[in-house]
Amino acid sequence: MISEIQWLSEFEAELAKPGLAVLDFYSPHCGPCHVIAPLYNRIAESHSTIRFYKVNGLDEEGSQVQQKAAVTWWPTLVVYRDGQEIWRDRVPNPPSSKPLESLEEFLKTILLPSPYG
Template sequence: MATKHLTLSDFPEFVNSDGIALVDFWAAWCGPCRAFAPTFERASEQHTDIVFGKVDTEAEQQLAAEFRITSIPTLMVFRDGIMVYSQPGALPAPQLEQLIQGARDLDMDDVRRQIAERESQPAA
């Protein structure tokens, strides 16, 4: 499956669906972004059960601002509508594969329980 170019209007539906969604925030002028693009594309072809999207931070400045993107590329992983990973930096293929496997291995009931606990605690 090829990557989908995401916009402000289709981003929520893309990341809030069941399953795993990987999103690459990038820009055409960014050397590391261009270097990471083939690795991201190959992963999208190998993992057809996962959706892969790209956000051009130049074209989608509001979306990039909402996610406080200050360094690109930034890779985010969503599982069942919950952001489970967000970090700037291009990943080599083996580390991207580890990240994908880690997202697959997550116990989402435990993740939701931890979120609920954190949200129920009073603000410091």
């Protein structure tokens, strides 16, 4: 399930929680954002132990979240673990699925159990 973060306080509260959170910074008027949305949804559906969010950078409140996260491009995908950024990629224009494929591979890698126990 993907939730919308609308306020800076929501963003900060989500980052304060332990575990993984993936954020998709987007704009409703961004063509590449619409192209990747179904792929982002599919990734979210296949990883139920990870929290997935969208942040509308055009909203006044969403732009504050975007600024706090130092995002300057739509769409940008960011992964946080225990509040710390551990991965980021931007989707180019024209859009490509490569950043989402990279996200999916990264999530699989960090979710693998350690061979050391």
